[in-house]
Every structure is written in structure tokens, then in C-alpha cells.
């Protein structure tokens with residue numbers, strides 16, 4: 001039997017609606033929740049992410065302050081810009097779109113953001129708070145996956161979760177969130193050093209792919225009935241498509257026949273990332289009122 005498709009778009013719309021209502025309450029009190037979005041360069045994928053974020057902010061009644069910089073911007077100039085945004089009381093959140101041009105040290109830039117405005121949740125202070133289970137901003141994509149898993153109401157406590165990928169923005173924080181006591185899953189983290197990946201994936205009650213490799217997870221790697229979360233967003237060349245590419249996840253769509261639940265690409269995890277960003281901006285703005 002084909003898997004139940006997890007509708008990330010529908011879940012994300014509920015969260016965006018809640019954010020909109022909370023933004024309206026803030027506006028009544030004279031505060032317009034504002035996110036500064038900094039983009040250096042013209043990377044097409046980054047441009048499209050930034051546009052999506054601005055649109056979502058506007059729809060939720062928040063301000064998106066778009067700051068476009070040339071790819072030649074210096075690290076010193078970028079750090080000075082961040083310092084200005086840190087001191088700007090009208091700005092509640094700062095997001096620097098990654099990747100940055102290669103001559104700029106991403107870690108330095110992320111660390112320069114005031115942790116109170118770190119709505120991406122990438123600052124070492126936010127990461128530390130997450131690991132210690134203290135209040136703070138959770139990174140948007142891992143948080144979005146957690147919300148999706150809660151939404152389908154499968155038992156997470158004790159579930160064996162296999163995470164394919166250990167990046168700082170997805171795999172590692174998500175593995176951490178899932179092992180928190182209030183979630184209580186057991187997590188195996190796989191990466192390029194993992195031997196015999198299929199041996200691990202076949203044991204997963206919940207299989208999460210965040211490897212950035214199109215269709216890495218084949219149907220034979222999925223335990224029948226498992227929950228499969230596909231974080232991957234890969235552009236693969238497609239001459240039949242208008243823009244010359246199509247989006248493809250890290251999971252082979254044929255795995256739908258094996259899984260119990262599965263997220264589509266697009267329309268699964270992607271919309272959740274933006275929704276959780278709005279959630280964090282509201283959290284940042286409410287903390288200042």
C-alpha cells in the first residue's frame with residue numbers, strides 16, 4: 001500500500017496563520033516584527049530562498065528588510081553591517097543567507113549576530129542553549145521536521161530514528177532535538193564514514209534523509225511502514241523543464257510504496273523551514289515588547 005503523504009504545506013500554513021495573528025497583536029502594541037535578510041551575491045538558489053522568505057513575511061504582516069550586497073563585499077563591511085543591525089531596535093531578527101562568498105568566514109559572521117536576533121538558530125549561543133535544553137531559537141529546518149513528526153501523531157518516544165547526514169544546520173541539531181527527553185527517540189546518525197548504510201536504514205522506524213544526494217535512499221533501504229522524512233532539495237538537470245532543472249529529494253519517490261508516511265519534495269519539509277523562521281521572528285519580537 002502506498003504511503004500516507006505528509007502535507008508539509010498544510011501544516012506550515014497553520015503555523016504561518018498563528019504567526020500572523022501574533023504579529024497583529026504586536027502591531028496593535030506598536031511593534032512591527034522585522035527580519036533583516038542579508039544576501040551577498042546572486043546565487044540563484046539563495047535568491048529564490050530570500051524571495052520566498054520576504055513573501056512569507058509580508059503575508060504574515062511582518063516587515064522583511066531585504067539587504068542585497070555585491071559578491072565582492074568585504075568581511076569587514078559585512079561585519080559592520082551586522083553590528084548596525086544588532087543595534088537597530090526596529091530589527092528583531094537577522095538572517096544572513098548562506099553560503100557566503102568564499103572570501104568571507106561564515107563562522108565569524110554568524111557569531112557576530114546578536115544571539116537575541118539569531119532567528120536562524122546557528123549562533124553558538126543558540127546551539128548551546130538547544131543542547132542544554134534551555135529556551136532559545138531552534139534552527140528552522142530541524143524544528144520544522146520535529147513539528148511535522150508531532151503532527152502525524154506517531155509515537156516518537158522509543159522510536160528508532162536513523163538520521164542520514166550530520167551537517168550543522170540539519171543532521172546534527174535534528175539528532176539532538178530528537179533525543180531530548182520530551183521527544184525521547186533513539187537516534188543513529190549516519191554520514192559518509194558509515195559502513196553499510198542500508199543495514200542502518202532498514203532498522204529505522206523513522207528515517208530522515210538530509211544528505212544532499214538525489215534519490216540516495218532507495219525503496220529497498222526502507223523498512224516497510226516506516227516514516228520517511230526527506231529533507232533533501234537537489235536541483236537535477238531536466239531539459240523538459242522550463243528552467244532546465246527539477247527539484248529532487250534525497251529519497252527515491254519509489255520508496256512511497258514501502259513507507260507508511262513520507263514527505264514529498266517539494267511540499268514537505270521546505271515549507272516548514274519558512275514557517276519556523278516566522279515563528280522565531282515572532283518569538284524575537286515578543287521578547288522585546
Ligand code: NAP
Nearest residue numbers: 141165166167170191192210211212231232233269270273
Ligand atoms: P551538507 O552540509 O552537504 O551535509 C550533508 C550530510 O550528508 C553530511 O553530513 C554528509 O556526510 C552526509 N552524506 C552525504 N552523502 C552521504 C552518503 N552517500 N551516505 C551517508 N551520508 C552522506 O547538507 P545540508 O546542508 O545538511 O543539506 C542536506 C540536504 O537538505 C540538501 O539537499 C539541502 O538542499 C537540503 N536542505 C533542505 C532544507 C529545507 O528547507 N527543506 C534546508 C536545509 C537543507 P559527511 O559529514 O561525512 O560529509
